[in-house]
């Protein structure tokens with residue numbers, strides 16, 4: 001058994017504040033958008049909570065960003081500059097998730113602190129963290145005070161457009177969390193990845209990759 005330090009403290013702090021915040025934003029978001037579907041709190045309370053948690057989650061994002069901008073661990077997020085190798089490894093990972101895993105085949109990806117994501121995770125986390133999450137923050141901020149940001153809202157096509165983008169991304173995250181948590185259970189035991197996101201260390205059966 002090999003022990004690897006995969007998740008440094010700032011990543012773990014960011015991740016669990018972010019995860020709790022996103023779940024709370026989704027619940028309060030459902031309460032705001034689909035009035036009558038759930039009756040957990042009043043509309044006003046839901047709006048207040050949604051705004052406050054939104055600011056906490058935006059501030060928290062900078063823990064993740066500044067950590068990765070200030071360390072060589074950012075290599076885990078770098079795209080593979082060899083497209084043939086990248087596509088071959090992506091295909092291998094898809095085959096593993098789609099078939100191999102059900103036959104007990106070993107995971108083709110062997111993580112280490114500089115290469116901790118398999119090619120699917122690397123692509124997905126780049127898109128989520130650098131595109132979708134910031135877009136959700138910007139649209140949320142504009143909707144928080146449409147009068148103050150009237151110029152920017154108009155530039156983007158008006159309140160309806162900004163609101164539609166915000167709601168579509170909210171629906172994306174409601175699904176993302178289920179898929180993400182399912183994939184989180186696919187370590188060498190069902191809880192290995194979750195423990196590693198709390199302790200920083202992941203126990204592996206195989207040797208770390210290069």
Ligand code: HEM
Pocket residue numbers: 007011015018019020022023121125128129133177180181183184193194197
């Ligand atoms: C209930 C909610 C969540 C749970 C239980 C959870 C669980 C996990 C676990 C176990 C890992 C480590 C394994 C892996 O890398 O896949 C992880 C990593 C990660 N999660 Fe989550 N997650 C949750 C919500 C979220 C949300 C809402 C986001 C983004 C908006 C997110 C983004 C990420 C990212 C980017 C990583 C890689 C972090 C890094 O090492 O740099 N997670 N999550």
